[in-house]
Amino acid sequence: MNKELLKQNYYQAVNEKWLDKAVIPGDQPAISAFLELHLDIEKTLMDLVAKWNDDQKGLNENLLKFVKLYKMASDFEKRESLGSKPIEPVLKKILKLTSLKDLEDNYQDLVFDSISLPFHFHVMQDFKNSNNQVFYFGAAKLFLPDTSYYQNEERKQQLIGLFTHTTTQLMSLYGYQPEEINQLLSEALKFDSLLVPVTKSSVEAADYVKMYNPLSAKEIKEKIKNFDLIGKAESAVEQSVDKLIATNLDFINAFDEIINEENFKFIKSWMIVSNLISFSSHLTDAIRVAGGAFTRALSGIKEARSKEKDAFYYAYNSFSQVVGLYYGETYFGPKAKEDVRHMVHEMVDVYKERIKDNTWLEDETKEKALKKVAALSVHVGYPDELPKYYEQADIKNYDEGSNLLLESIKLRKLIYKDNLNRFNNPPNKNLWMMPASMVNAYYSPQNNQIVFPAAILQKPYYSLEQTASENYGGIGAVMAHEISHAFDNNGAKFDETGSLANWWTEKDLTAFKEKSKDMIALFDGVETGYGKCNGELTVSENIADSGGLRAALEASKKLPDHDYELFFKNWARVWRKKGSLEYNQLLLTIDVHGPAILRANMQLSNLPEFQDYYKLSKEDKMYLAKEKMVSIW
Ligand SMILES: [Zn+2]
Structure with a gap:
């Protein structure tokens, strides 16, 4: 030395x-x-799944499901032939909505289909009583990674420009026309801009105890007239809900000003754009590569990962704890x-x-x-134990009428239901x-x-x-x-x-x-x-x-x-x-x-x-x- x-x-x-x-790999x-x-x-696991792809002898039920998903994800020909069709049911559900009232009426169905929404509920341990679990409530994330990027006008223009550019390319792959893209994007960005003042910066969010702002059902009802939050929470868990923990009070206080009929068209366009991005990784190669372009640009990643690696990650991300358990037991x-x-x-x-x-x-x-x-x-x-939703998952392949996007929705629905089941229960x-x-x-x-x-x-x-x-x-x-x-x-x-x-x-x-x-x-x-x-x-x-x-x-x-x-x-x-x-x-x-x-x-x-x-x-x-x-x- x-x-x-x-x-x-x-x-x-x-x-x-x-x-x-040291050389930074192109996709990192x-x-x-x-x-x-x-x-x-990653190499060990990718070699394993390649082996299991040909021979599944001795694999447990959960690993068999993982391999079944991997087979689907790596059937690139099939993915190309399906094109962007698998996302159509998702878009249909969003396009059908004509008002905020409509969104409210369909909220649960949309959540269960893991459609990105402007605000969400999540069950977590009660900070004040770690033996019980309660509802937390917060707004969606911004398009840019931190509020500070919106405060510097030059930086903001540059990054919003980058976001617009990459998302325009993605949307044209979905078949949208330039005028449509312009309108959807500008409306989506309008909604994003409404969230900026009521979103915490990374520095503010690092003080995570400040995430804990309990509000009684009565307080919520007094503050929010435009959406029946308590009603939605209650129907999700089929029991009465007496409080929500607001992860950000600013958003709750401004809720009616942001989430209202007048802004509904911005909300709807935001939902279309957000979901086109979030589901892009389950579609054709061109779409998944375009869908990751903004994130790669933000992180200085030179290239998208190979489609083989991406197929592995599709299956792995869905069954990570199952594969992790195998890894731990075998190699540790x-x-x-x-x-x-x-x-x-x-x-x-x-x-x-x-x-x-x-x-x-x-x-x-x-x-x-x-x-x-x-x-x-x-x-x-x-x-010693894995979450129950892996056992509950029932994977259907293309021949059984399914596709990657649908399988992802099915699995996320099980995960969300598992989360809701935790309500009012010890962890x-x-x-x-x-x-x-x-x-x-x-x-x-x-x-x-x-x-x-x-x-x-x-x-x-x-x-x-x-x-x-x-x-x-x-x-x-x-x-x-x-x-x-x-x-x-x-x-x-x-x-x-x-x-x-x-x-x-x-x-x-x-x-x-x-x-x-x-x-x-x-x-x-x-x-x-x-x-x-x-x-x-x-x-x-x-x-x-x-x-x-x-x-x-x-x-x-x-x-x-x-x-x-x-x-x-x-x-x-x-x-x-x-x-x-x-x-x-x-x-x-x-x-x-x-x-x-x-x-x-x-x-x-x-x-x-x-x-x-x-x-x-x-x-x-x-x-x-x-x-x-x-x-x-
Ligand atoms: Zn640490």
């Missing part, structure tokens, strides 16, 4: 060779340690599951020690924090939010639960071929990162049962808020080479990284053969990443995770051990004065 460079840019020094050589926005693992798994297995579970518990113990030794918390708060760590439930490798905490084949991990504040899918439990995060210090700098820090989410600016508002409740003493809460502000300041405005980091947007992840890194280092220091450099190097290695300029800049605006280079460098600069080990001085760019370091967990 370049001894001078490591004091100026540790990330660059560790990853120099990789950064020189970036390449990174995460993505390299993802691409390996019960022994690794036990090993890793052991590591997590070790990390939990280190965390408990750190809370006990904490110098800025009062005993009362410490006790509650310890209770929360003790109550953490840990899930590793693959889930099933065995279910995971991501497949075991996904390179990721998460903390659920409502379940006070951490989940480590099998896919992430590989090199460079974790390997028996690596030293223990390297594993602590990789998966150890990831594990402690997830535990730290229980105590980030969002997680800290939930108690050990997963309910929103203040368990802090006033003094400690004030101190925590101050420390969170210090973390915001540490990252805010720091240059990355492609733009500045937003400290507020990324604060929860930066708190988790910082806590995770410190806890993992403490665990590593206990090893007889602890090696600081191997630990620091692997931390910098797991964040290696090369992205397109467009993608990097998009992430700076919308991603709650800090930019990769800062996750590596700033977090290390913020560690006294790193500074001491490399004997950094004021002249070094990696140097951060100790009194400026932010230590929370």
Whole structure:
């Protein structure tokens, strides 16, 4: 490693060779340690499905359904011959609507057909009572990825221009004439513009407790005269609904001003355009490629993925947890599951020690924090249970009169019904939010639960071929990162049962808020080479990284053969990443995770051990004065 460079840019020094050589695949926005693992798994799964395509011996019912869908998705000739016909029933349902009243009368039918609508209901755990599930209500997303893009007139014109251009091409493939396209698009954009002032920015949405705005049925009825929201919620679950949680009060307050008969023509055009885009991936090759053009342009992705890969993803996205379970059981297995579970518990113990030794918390708060760590439930490798809708799915192929778009609607209907069935019921905490084949991990504040899918439990995060210090700098820090989410600016508002409740003493809460502000300041405005980091947007992840890194280092220091450099190097290695300029800049605006280079460098600069080990001085760019370091967990 370049001894001078490591004091100026540790990330660059560790990853120099990789950064020189790494090539961003044409159909990806970036390449990174995460993505390299993802691409390996993708290859494994694509090889598997190609094998299963010819021989289904030994496959369980759910996997057989997955293969059946894959066969349909990869019958490209059939897809071409069907053209855009499969979307006609969807369009017919939208075109039939002549008024807002009509939309109201047909709302449930449209929802069940997974037709994009300007607002939606979703059942989730009640923040105030994690053992019950209630209705959340919110508006559709904007066409551009963040409200900030609408605020800068030049940027807005550029991106709306790009959206108009790519959507015009898509719509002409569907057979629309230029005048029709112009009218539909301008009306759809008009509706989009009405939503902008009542949509949260990514920074506002990062404070997710603010998503919780309970309104009683009576309050909703008083506020909203143009649409019977409570009635719709009640008929969906066939029981009385006494409250809705508004994910955004601004939208609720402006509902009647936006959703009214006068604006209905804009709403209708918005529905046509939105659904032409959202269903495009299930149709011909030209249509699916055109349908993804805007997203690719936003992320700087050079080309659409191959049709073979796309066919795989069509089937995989529909049965991801089923395939993930197979992946976990086959490539990870019960022994690794036990090993890793052991590591997590070790990390939990280190965390408990750190809370006990904490110098800025009062005993009362410490006790509650310890209770929360003790109550953490840990899930590793693959889930014990899958959602029921996979079993309920009944896949019909072309010969049986179906097509990809119809199969997708059928499956999404089962998923939505499954979601509605959760209303007024306790959650099933065995279910995971991501497949075991996904390179990721998460903390659920409502379940006070951490989940480590099998896919992430590989090199460079974790390997028996690596030293223990390297594993602590990789998966150890990831594990402690997830535990730290229980105590980030969002997680800290939930108690050990997963309910929103203040368990802090006033003094400690004030101190925590101050420390969170210090973390915001540490990252805010720091240059990355492609733009500045937003400290507020990324604060929860930066708190988790910082806590995770410190806890993992403490665990590593206990090893007889602890090696600081191997630990620091692997931390910098797991964040290696090369992205397109467009993608990097998009992430700076919308991603709650800090930019990769800062996750590596700033977090290390913020560690006294790193500074001491490399004997950094004021002249070094990696140097951060100790009194400026932010230590929370
Ligand atoms: Zn995180």
